[in-house]
Amino acid sequence: MKKLLTLLFAALAATCLLSAQTRIDGVVSDEHGPLVGVNVFVVGTIDGAVTDTLGRFSFTTARTGELTLRAVLLGYEEYSLVADAARLRSLQIRMRERAASIDEVVVTASTYSMGKSSQIKTLDALDVVMAGNSCGDVVAALQTLPGTQKVGENGRLYVRGGDSEECQTFINGMHVLVPYSSNVEGSAQRGRFSPFLFKGMSFSLGGYGGEYGQALSSVLPMETTDVASSDKFGISASLLDWNVGGTKAFRRSSLSFNADYTDLGLHNALFPDRADWTRPYRKLSGEAQYKYEWDNGSTLKSYAGYDCTSLGLRTEGRELSLVEHNVYANATFQATVGRGYRLFAGVANSSVFSDIDNALVRGDHYHNFRNEVHLKAEIRKSYSAVFKLSAGIEDYIRNSRTQYDGTGYVLDYNLLGGHVDAQIRLVRTLFLNLSARAEKASYSPVWTLMPRVTLSFVPGKRFQSSIMVGRYSQSPEDDYLARGWGRLGQSTADHAILSLQYGTDRTVVRAEAYYKRYSHLPLLSGGVYTPDGYGYSRGVDLFFENTSLIRNLMLTAAYSFNDSQRLYQDYDAPRTPSFASRHNLRVTAKYSLGKIILGLADTYASGRVYQAGTTPYYNSLDANITWLAHPKVIVYASLNNLLGRTNVYRINPDGSPVSENRDRFFYIGIFVSLKNSKAYDIANF
Amino acid sequence: MTSLISKKGILATVLFLMVSLFCGHAQDMRELMGQSLSRLQQPTPEAFLTCIAELKRIDAMFPDQTAPKYQLALQSLNYAVTNPHAEQTEGLLSETEQTIEALSQMPAADLSDVYTLRGFLYMTRIVQDPARNGQRYYLDVIQNYEKALKANPDNTLAQQLQEKFNEGMTQAMR
Numbered sequence: 029m030k031k032l033l034t035l036l037f038a039a040l041a042a043t044c045l046l047s048a049q050t051r052i053d054g055v056v057s058d059e060h061g062p063l064v065g066v067n068v069f070v071v072g073t074i075d076g077a078v079t080d081t082l083g084r085f086s087f088t089t090a091r092t093g094e095l096t097l098r099a100v101l102l103g104y105e106e107y108s109l110v111a112d113a114a115r116l117r118s119l120q121i122r123m124r125e126r127a128a129s130i131d132e133v134v135v136t137a138s139t140y141s142m143g144k145s146s147q148i149k150t151l152d153a154l155d156v157v158m159a160g161n162s163c164g165d166v167v168a169a170l171q172t173l174p175g176t177q178k179v180g181e182n183g184r185l186y187v188r189g190g191d192s193e194e195c196q197t198f199i200n201g202m203h204v205l206v207p208y209s210s211n212v213e214g215s216a217q218r219g220r221f222s223p224f225l226f227k228g229m230s231f232s233l234g235g236y237g238g239e240y241g242q243a244l245s246s247v248l249p250m251e252t253t254d255v256a257s258s259d260k261f262g263i264s265a266s267l268l269d270w271n272v273g274g275t276k277a278f279r280r281s282s283l284s285f286n287a288d289y290t291d292l293g294l295h296n297a298l299f300p301d302r303a304d305w306t307r308p309y310r311k312l313s314g315e316a317q318y319k320y321e322w323d324n325g326s327t328l329k330s331y332a333g334y335d336c337t338s339l340g341l342r343t344e345g346r347e348l349s350l351v352e353h354n355v356y357a358n359a360t361f362q363a364t365v366g367r368g369y370r371l372f373a374g375v376a377n378s379s380v381f382s383d384i385d386n387a388l389v390r391g392d393h394y395h396n397f398r399n400e401v402h403l404k405a406e407i408r409k410s411y412s413a414v415f416k417l418s419a420g421i422e423d424y425i426r427n428s429r430t431q432y433d434g435t436g437y438v439l440d441y442n443l444l445g446g447h448v449d450a451q452i453r454l455v456r457t458l459f460l461n462l463s464a465r466a467e468k469a470s471y472s473p474v475w476t477l478m479p480r481v482t483l484s485f486v487p488g489k490r491f492q493s494s495i496m497v498g499r500y501s502q503s504p505e506d507d508y509l510a511r512g513w514g515r516l517g518q519s520t521a522d523h524a525i526l527s528l529q530y531g532t533d534r535t536v537v538r539a540e541a542y543y544k545r546y547s548h549l550p551l552l553s554g555g556v557y558t559p560d561g562y563g564y565s566r567g568v569d570l571f572f573e574n575t576s577l578i579r580n581l582m583l584t585a586a587y588s589f590n591d592s593q594r595l596y597q598d599y600d601a602p603r604t605p606s607f608a609s610r611h612n613l614r615v616t617a618k619y620s621l622g623k624i625i626l627g628l629a630d631t632y633a634s635g636r637v638y639q640a641g642t643t644p645y646y647n648s649l650d651a652n653i654t655w656l657a658h659p660k661v662i663v664y665a666s667l668n669n670l671l672g673r674t675n676v677y678r679i680n681p682d683g684s685p686v687s688e689n690r691d692r693f694f695y696i697g698i699f700v701s702l703k704n705s706k707a708y709d710i711a712n713f
Numbered sequence: 714m715t716s717l718i719s720k721k722g723i724l725a726t727v728l729f730l731m732v733s734l735f736c737g738h739a740q741d742m743r744e745l746m747g748q749s750l751s752r753l754q755q756p757t758p759e760a761f762l763t764c765i766a767e768l769k770r771i772d773a774m775f776p777d778q779t780a781p782k783y784q785l786a787l788q789s790l791n792y793a794v795t796n797p798h799a800e801q802t803e804g805l806l807s808e809t810e811q812t813i814e815a816l817s818q819m820p821a822a823d824l825s826d827v828y829t830l831r832g833f834l835y836m837t838r839i840v841q842d843p844a845r846n847g848q849r850y851y852l853d854v855i856q857n858y859e860k861a862l863k864a865n866p867d868n869t870l871a872q873q874l875q876e877k878f879n880e881g882m883t884q885a886m887r
Binding site for chain 2: 065066067069071073074075076077078098100102122256257279323527533575580620641644659
C-alpha cells in the first residue's frame with residue numbers, strides 16, 4: 029500500500045512538473061517604435077498576450093522545452109521564433125511591415141470609381157441622382173469630375189481635350205455602340221442607362237490597361253448589380269417621364285424588367301423653351317435582365333434593352349422629324365476554371381436605326397443603320413503575391429448603312445484585338461503594369477501595336493503616385509471611313525500622365541498632368557478623308573473633396589486646365605477644337621438635414637473658340653433637393669441655371685450665337701416602391 | 714500480492730499520467746473555444762479583446778475548421794459594433810473582412826453564416842459613421858441578411874440582426 033501511495037505522489041509530482049508555468053515576456057516594435065495590439069502566442073496553444081501601448085507583453089505557458097513563439101499583427105509579416113521556453117524572457121521582437129500583394133493594391137491614377145472599392149473617389153447610384161445638375165443621368169453626374177469638358181449643346185462626355193466619340197462605354201466589359209439617346213442641338217442628350225442598373229463604375233480619363241480598345245481618350249466601364257435577393261416593384265413619375273419596373277428573385281437567379289416613357293410635352297407646356305416643337309421629345313424604352321449565380325461563384329448576366337426616340341422641330345423653314353430605334357443586348361459569363369484561372373466570355377449586340385426627314389433641307393431624308401457585334405474572351409490569374417497576368421481576345425464586327433437623297437454608303441468591317449496585361453510588384457512599394465495590345469482592322473493591312481506601361485509608387489493607403497504612358501487606337505467614325513475607304517487606318521493617341529493623390533476618410537486631393545499626342549486622325553483633303561490629321565492635348569486636373577469641414581456637408585471642387593490643338597476633319601489649319609474650353613471649374617456642396625438633402629453646384633467653363641469668334645464663358649448654378657418622405661417614397665426636385673444666364677454654345681460662321689433652347693430647367697419627380705424590403709431604394713433592378 | 718499491487722500501481726500511474734497529459738496539452742477545439750468565449754460573461758472591452766486574441770490563436774491551431782473563423786469574425790464584430798470608435802476597431806474590421814473572405818472560400822462554410830457576417834460587417838460600418846456610410850452600405854446590409862435567410866430561414870442571428878437594423882433605420886429616419 030505504501031508503495032502505491034508513493035507511486036501516486038510521484039505521479040502527481042510529475043504532473044505538476046509537466047504543467048509548471050513558464051513566463052514569456054518582451055517588447056514588440058517595428059522600425060518606427062513599439063507596436064500595440066500584437067498577438068503574441070505559443071503555437072498550438074491559446075497561451076499568449078496582446079501587446080500594450082508600449083509594445084510590452086507577458087504571459088505564462090504550461091509548455092516546456094522547445095516551442096514556437098509567434099507574433100501576428102495585420103499589415104505585418106508574421107514573426108516566428110523556435111526556442112526553449114526557459115529562454116523566452118525579455119525578448120526584443122522586431123516586426124516588418126508586410127508588402128501589399130498585387131491583388132490588394134488598386135492603382136487609381138486617372139480613374140474615378142463608383143461603388144465600394146478602395147479607390148479614391150467613390151460615387152454610388154444615389155450620388156449620381158443627387159449630383160447638382162444630373163437629373164439622374166450618369167453622364168451628367170460624371171461631368172462634375174475633373175478632366176471633363178462642359179459641352180452644353182449635346183451633354184456628352186468630352187474628356188481631356190478629346191472628342192465625345194473618343195470616350196467609350198462598356199457594360200460588364202462589353203462595348204456599347206451608342207450610349208446616348210438622340211436629341212436636337214441645344215438640348216442635352218442623356219445616357220441611355222439608369223444609374224440604378226450598376227453596382228460599380230470606373231471612369232478612366234486615360235492611361236487604361238490593355239483590356240480596353242477602340243477608345244482614344246477615355247473609357248467608362250460599368251458593372252451591373254448582382255443577383256437580387258428579394259422581389260421589388262416600383263413606379264416613378266415626374267414632369268418628364270413615367271416608369272414602372274420590378275424584379276422577381278429566385279433562389280439562385282433574378283429576373284428584372286423596366287419600362288419607361290419620357291415625354292417633354294407637359295414640361296414644354298408648363299415651361300416653354302425657345303425651340304418650335306412640332307412633336308415634343310418622346311422616348312419609350314424597355315429593359316430586361318436575367319442573372320444567375322452558381323454556388324462555385326460562376327455568374328451569368330444578361331441584359332436586353334430597346335428604346336424608340338421621336339421628335340419634331342420647326343427650324344430654318346423646314347419641319348425636322350427624327351425617329352430612332354436602339355437595341356442593345358449583352359450576355360457575359362464568368363467562372364473559376366481551376367488552378368485559380370478566372371475565365372470571362374461575353375457577347376454584345378448594338379443596333380441603331382435612325383431616320384430624319386427634312387434633315388438639312390426641306391424634303392430630304394436621312395437614314396442610318398449601325399450594327400455592332402462584340403465578342404470577347406479573357407483569362408486572368410494571380411500567380412503569386414507579386415505577379416498577376418491576364419490575356420484576352422476580342423472582335424468588333426460592324427455593319428453600317430447610310431442613305432441621304434440617293435447617295436450613301438454601306439460598310440462591313442471588323443476589328444480584331446488581343447491583349448496581354450502583366451501586373452508586377454517590383455519592390456514593396458513599387459508596382460509595374462505592362463500591357464501590350466494589338467489590333468487589326470479589316471479595312472487596313474496594318475496591325476496596330478500598342479504598348480502601355482504604368483509605374484506606381486504606393487507607400488501606403490493614403491498616398492500614391494503614378495506615371496503612365498501608352499498608345500491607344502480607334503477606328504474613325506463610319507462617315508469618315510466611308511469617304512476615306514482604302515486610305516484611312518486606325519487613329520492613334522499616345523498618352524503620358526503623371527498622377528499624385530492623397531486621401532483620408534474625410535479628404536481627397538488629387539493632381540494630374542497629362543499630354544496626349546494624336547496621329548492619323550481623319551482629315552478632309554481634296555474631297556476625301558486621309559489619315560493625315562494630327563493634334564495634341566495637354567493640361568492639368570485638380571480635385572478636392574472634403575466631408576469634415578462642417579458636419580453633414582460634403583464639398584467637392586474640380587478644376588481642369590486644357591490646351592489642345594488639332595488638324596482634323598475639315599479644318600484648314602491646326603486650331604483648338606470647338607468643344608474644348610481652356611478652363612473648367614465645378615464646385616458642389618451636399619448638405620444632409622435628416623430626411624432632406626440639399627445640393628448646390630456651380631459649373632464654369634471659359635469660352636470656346638470658333639472660326640467666327642469665341643463664345644462668352646459658361647456658368648450655371650444648379651440646386652436640388654431630395655426629400656426622403658417615407659421609407660418607400662422619395663421626392664426629388666432640381667432647378668438648373670438658377671441665375672438664368674443665357675449660355676452661348678456656338679458661334680455660327682456668320683457670327684450669330686447659338687444658345688441652349690432654354691435657360692433654366694426644372695425637374696420634379698416622385699419615386700415609389702410598392703414592393704421592396706428595402707427602405708429608400710428606388711431601384712427596380 | 715505485493716507484486717500484484719505494484720503492477721496495478723504502475724498501470725494506474727501510467728493511466729493517470731496519460732490523462733493528465735491529454736487534459737493539459739490536447740484540449741479539444743470546442744473546449745478551447747468555450748473557454749475563450751466564457752470570458753465574455755463579463756463583456757468588457759478588455760474581455761472582448763482577450764477573447765478575440767485567443768480565438769485567433771485557436772484559428773491558427775485549427776486552420777481547416779470553420780468554427781474558429783466564424784467565432785473570430787463574430788466576436789470582432791460584436792466588439793466593433795459596441796466600440797465603433799475605439800483605437801483597435803479599424804484594424805479589427807480589416808482583419809474581419811479577411812476572415813470572412815477566408816471563411817467563404819472554405820467548402821464546409823455555411824453560406825447563411827457567411828452572408829450574416831457580411832451583413833453585420835456593413836452594419837458595423839454604418840454604426841461607425843452613419844452619415845457617410847449609411848447611404849453607401851445600407852443596401853448591402855439588407856441584401857446580405859436577405860441572402861442569409863434565403864439560404865437558411867432558421868438563422869436566428871440573421872433574423873435578430875435584420876430586425877435590429879430595420880429598427881435602427883426606422884429610428885434614424887424619424
